[in-house]
Amino acid sequence: MSISWPSYFSSRASSINGSQIRQYFALTEKPEVISFAGGFPDSNIFPQEKITITLSRLIEEEAGRAMQYGPTEGHLELRRYLAEKNSRSDKTCTVDNTIITDGSQQGLDLLCMILLDPGDPVLVEEPAYIGGMSAIKSYGGIPVGINMDNEGPDPKAMENAILKLRKKGKSPKFFYTVPNFQNPTGLTTGFNRRREILALASRYDLAVVEDDPYGKLCYEGEVPSSYFDIDNHDRVIYLGSYSKVLIPGIRIGWMTGPEPLIEKITLAKQSSDLCSSSLGQQLAYRLSREGFIDRHIEDLKYAYREKRDAMVESIERCFPEDIVYNRPRGGFFVWVDFPDRYPESTKLLDMALRRNVAFVPGEGFSSRCACTHSARFSFSQPGCKEIITGVERLGQLLEEVGAKKVAGPIFANNTGI
Amino acid sequence: MSISWPSYFSSRASSINGSQIRQYFALTEKPEVISFAGGFPDSNIFPQEKITITLSRLIEEEAGRAMQYGPTEGHLELRRYLAEKNSRSDKTCTVDNTIITDGSQQGLDLLCMILLDPGDPVLVEEPAYIGGMSAIKSYGGIPVGINMDNEGPDPKAMENAILKLRKKGKSPKFFYTVPNFQNPTGLTTGFNRRREILALASRYDLAVVEDDPYGKLCYEGEVPSSYFDIDNHDRVIYLGSYSKVLIPGIRIGWMTGPEPLIEKITLAKQSSDLCSSSLGQQLAYRLSREGFIDRHIEDLKYAYREKRDAMVESIERCFPEDIVYNRPRGGFFVWVDFPDRYPESTKLLDMALRRNVAFVPGEGFSSRCACTHSARFSFSQPGCKEIITGVERLGQLLEEVGAKKVAGPIFANNTGI
Numbered sequence: 001m002s003i004s005w006p007s008y009f010s011s012r013a014s015s016i017n018g019s020q021i022r023q024y025f026a027l028t029e030k031p032e033v034i035s036f037a038g039g040f041p042d043s044n045i046f047p048q049e050k051i052t053i054t055l056s057r058l059i060e061e062e063a064g065r066a067m068q069y070g071p072t073e074g075h076l077e078l079r080r081y082l083a084e085k086n087s088r089s090d091k092t093c094t095v096d097n098t099i100i101t102d103g104s105q106q107g108l109d110l111l112c113m114i115l116l117d118p119g120d121p122v123l124v125e126e127p128a129y130i131g132g133m134s135a136i137k138s139y140g141g142i143p144v145g146i147n148m149d150n151e152g153p154d155p156k157a158m159e160n161a162i163l164k165l166r167k168k169g170k171s172p173k174f175f176y177t178v179p180n181f182q183n184p185t186g187l188t189t190g191f192n193r194r195r196e197i198l199a200l201a202s203r204y205d206l207a208v209v210e211d212d213p214y215g216k217l218c219y220e221g222e223v224p225s226s227y228f229d230i231d232n233h234d235r236v237i238y239l240g241s242y243s244k245v246l247i248p249g250i251r252i253g254w255m256t257g258p259e260p261l262i263e264k265i266t267l268a269k270q271s272s273d274l275c276s277s278s279l280g281q282q283l284a285y286r287l288s289r290e291g292f293i294d295r296h297i298e299d300l301k302y303a304y305r306e307k308r309d310a311m312v313e314s315i316e317r318c319f320p321e322d323i324v325y326n327r328p329r330g331g332f333f334v335w336v337d338f339p340d341r342y343p344e345s346t347k348l349l350d351m352a353l354r355r356n357v358a359f360v361p362g363e364g365f366s367s368r369c370a371c372t373h374s375a376r377f378s379f380s381q382p383g384c385k386e387i388i389t390g391v392e393r394l395g396q397l398l399e400e401v402g403a404k405k406v407a408g409p410i411f412a413n414n415t416g417i
Numbered sequence: 418m419s420i421s422w423p424s425y426f427s428s429r430a431s432s433i434n435g436s437q438i439r440q441y442f443a444l445t446e447k448p449e450v451i452s453f454a455g456g457f458p459d460s461n462i463f464p465q466e467k468i469t470i471t472l473s474r475l476i477e478e479e480a481g482r483a484m485q486y487g488p489t490e491g492h493l494e495l496r497r498y499l500a501e502k503n504s505r506s507d508k509t510c511t512v513d514n515t516i517i518t519d520g521s522q523q524g525l526d527l528l529c530m531i532l533l534d535p536g537d538p539v540l541v542e543e544p545a546y547i548g549g550m551s552a553i554k555s556y557g558g559i560p561v562g563i564n565m566d567n568e569g570p571d572p573k574a575m576e577n578a579i580l581k582l583r584k585k586g587k588s589p590k591f592f593y594t595v596p597n598f599q600n601p602t603g604l605t606t607g608f609n610r611r612r613e614i615l616a617l618a619s620r621y622d623l624a625v626v627e628d629d630p631y632g633k634l635c636y637e638g639e640v641p642s643s644y645f646d647i648d649n650h651d652r653v654i655y656l657g658s659y660s661k662v663l664i665p666g667i668r669i670g671w672m673t674g675p676e677p678l679i680e681k682i683t684l685a686k687q688s689s690d691l692c693s694s695s696l697g698q699q700l701a702y703r704l705s706r707e708g709f710i711d712r713h714i715e716d717l718k719y720a721y722r723e724k725r726d727a728m729v730e731s732i733e734r735c736f737p738e739d740i741v742y743n744r745p746r747g748g749f750f751v752w753v754d755f756p757d758r759y760p761e762s763t764k765l766l767d768m769a770l771r772r773n774v775a776f777v778p779g780e781g782f783s784s785r786c787a788c789t790h791s792a793r794f795s796f797s798q799p800g801c802k803e804i805i806t807g808v809e810r811l812g813q814l815l816e817e818v819g820a821k822k823v824a825g826p827i828f829a830n831n832t833g834i
Binding site for chain 2: 002003005006008009010011012013016017040041043044046048051052055056059060064066067068070102103105106109113114115116117120131134135137138139173205207233235243247248249250251258260261264267268270271272273274275276277278279280
């Protein structure tokens with residue numbers, strides 16, 4: 001007798017479903033497609049040679065540690081380095097506040113495991129990072145979207161959402177945010193907005209989970225102080241990652257937060273996968289310690305800034321004027337809103353694919369099935385020429401499906417500071 | 418106001434606790450201690466040079482793939498290679514049956530996530546691998562130990578346990594087993610025993626989770642066919658790992674099983690950590706494909722066989738005769754039973770530590786707080802001289818705490834075939 005697997009699954013398994021992004025990854029693999037879909041970093045600017053040399057030295061000098069199992073909480077040197085980077089004169093961060101994770105996605109997953117009971121609401125940005133919402137949903141959490149304006153999530157909307165939930169006898173456990181160059185909108189939450197949101201978090205006793213994979217990739221001005229830095233009450237959990245500033249292929253990120261939480265997360269990680277890759281940790285540590293990553297980030301900023309400019313300028317030139325989009329100051333993403341008279345963005349995608357261009361329709365990023373006339377355009381992977389060609393093709397398509405003329409960036413005034 | 422973290426945790430978090438093994442890892446770090454505690458592979462026999470060369474070539478030849486995010490289910494070539502290795506003339510295994518995981522521990526974790534509801538009983542060996550039990554418990558599963566004899570888990574005991582659970586209205590979802598050179602006992606389940614257990618699994622409709630990190634490290638004779646090979650009903654899930662046959666520091670394992678299950682596991686892995694390390698996967702693939710790993714296993718067998726012999730022979734020579742132990746045909750572990758007139762093994766450990774020798778007391782491996790007079794001795798990490806010295810020190814200690822004379826191996830007749 002064979003097992004009937006689906007009926008054999010746990011009740012939790014029913015809330016584990018594929019993210020929309022997953023199906024679009026497949027699109028990025030066809031060589032003829034110019035893809036604005038995946039949010040991968042550009043592999044052409046991975047520091048190949050430096051990594052090869054460092055790995056060789058690492059294995060020569062400390063094979064025993066670099067290839068062996070490591071402590072669940074991560075290698076001490078890397079944790080110490082990251083803790084020092086996260087410390088300020090008025091706020092000390094130690095190794096006990098820091099755990100290494102398999103990319104920041106694992107950090108999110110472990111947090112949801114430790115914090116969420118089925119049915120718990122979680123405040124998220126509207127629209128929000130798909131992987132964040134997947135992690136929340138996979139533990140039975142319910143993402144509740146908070147609308148954003150130029151300065152980030154709207155505190156009024158947030159307070160209303162909290163009060164509405166309270167009336168139903170529920171309290172959100174945390175607010176999940178990507179405050180710098182958000183995935184998917186490219187928006188950066190302003191400094192004052194961060195303070196307002198922290199004040200709300202304190203008033204209603206919720207934690208803030210600050211996911212910051214893009215903060216270092218700032219092409220103009222500076223990013224505001226992090227929630228983690230502003231917070232004085234151990235209310236913020238910071239997630240960092242080497243995926244965008246070094247390479248994703250080693251799966252190394254980290255989480256910094258209050259000691260009792262990090263302690264529990266460590267226990268959870270132990271039964272999840274014992275430990276993160278020692279090779280990856282030691283590579284990240286060496287390249288951080290010797291200042292290489294800081295220098296490499298300057299090269300990355302130069303390369304991605306050019307791509308951003310290529311995308312924004314060609315959108316400005318080629319898209320009908322009633323289509324609104326932003327000009328992100330960093331990160332990988334431009335968010336585009338199509339007025340209602342255009343087809344829904346899933347339909348636009350079908351048409352775009354026939355012209356060998358891909359992007360991600362907006363609705364997967366919405367916690368409430370909105371954003372049907374929006375899309376995320378990622379400029380991180382294609383080269384500048386491809387970006388221009390891709391946008392030109394889309395511009396032609398949009399003209400054909402019916403259009404008028406030129407609009408400015410929606411978030412043009414978002415200085416984000 | 419600060420958050421009171423422990424009261425903020427999910428109800429599930431209370432079942433996530435540290436394993437006993439964790440505290441013993443710390444012991445292994447003191448240089449003066451001869452440690453039989455950790456089950457780590459010997460880092461002195463990691464193929465350093467080969468790995469360095471392969472990593473360099475890999476990065477030179479396909480940097481884009483080796484350092485980038487990869488598909489959640491794993492790199493296609495590695496999955497294809499593993500699927501072919503798992504195929505037989507009468508049982509085809511394809512890439513759709515295979516997912517790459519962060520070591521086999523992640524495989525276990527994802528399985529428990531997908532299969533277990535809180536309160537679900539899971540059959541395990543008595544004693545069992547601690548990490549397996551942690552994963553089960555962390556999803557609210559309840560490990561139910563099945564006694565073992567020389568041939569492996571006792572089918573009578575298993576059937577009784579199932580019937581007893583049924584009377585309470587519960588059915589175990591699966592049987593978790595390490596059939597080759599089990600952690601912690603070193604025991605190998607015989608071929609006929611595997612058939613009997615599979616027949617029981619079929620009769621009572623449960624899955625078998627076969628965790629096989631040590632199967633290739635066989636120092637005498639051969640291991641019996643795997644449950645996975647014997648099974649004809651898609652009832653077995655096989656977990657494999659590169660940790661013991663290559664290095665643990667890349668965190669690469671795999672799971673082979675029925676397609677609907679692997680599909681769900683892939684979705685669960687996506688929100689857990691997006692994907693496993695590309696660098697690790699490509700390294701494992703290249704070294705597998707070119708036959709290096711098979712050749713390297715021959716070296717490993719030679720080295721670990723010597724260590725096993727050093728341990729078993731010195732135990733025979735130095736331990737009082739009423740202490741029983743086994744002579745494993747492979748793997749890393751010797752299991753030792755002390756008669757009741759010796760102190761409990763946790764107390765013995767305290768005394769041993771004062772003589773700078775460490776091992777793991779048995780009770781952490783028991784699902785029912787038994788094994789208080791047993792211990793796991795791992796011979797994988799120390800050199801032969803250290804092993805002999807460590808056993809001599811323990812022998813002296815055991816003589817001192819009160820002893821008689823010499824007994825043979827308890828599982829001497831366990832040919833395991």
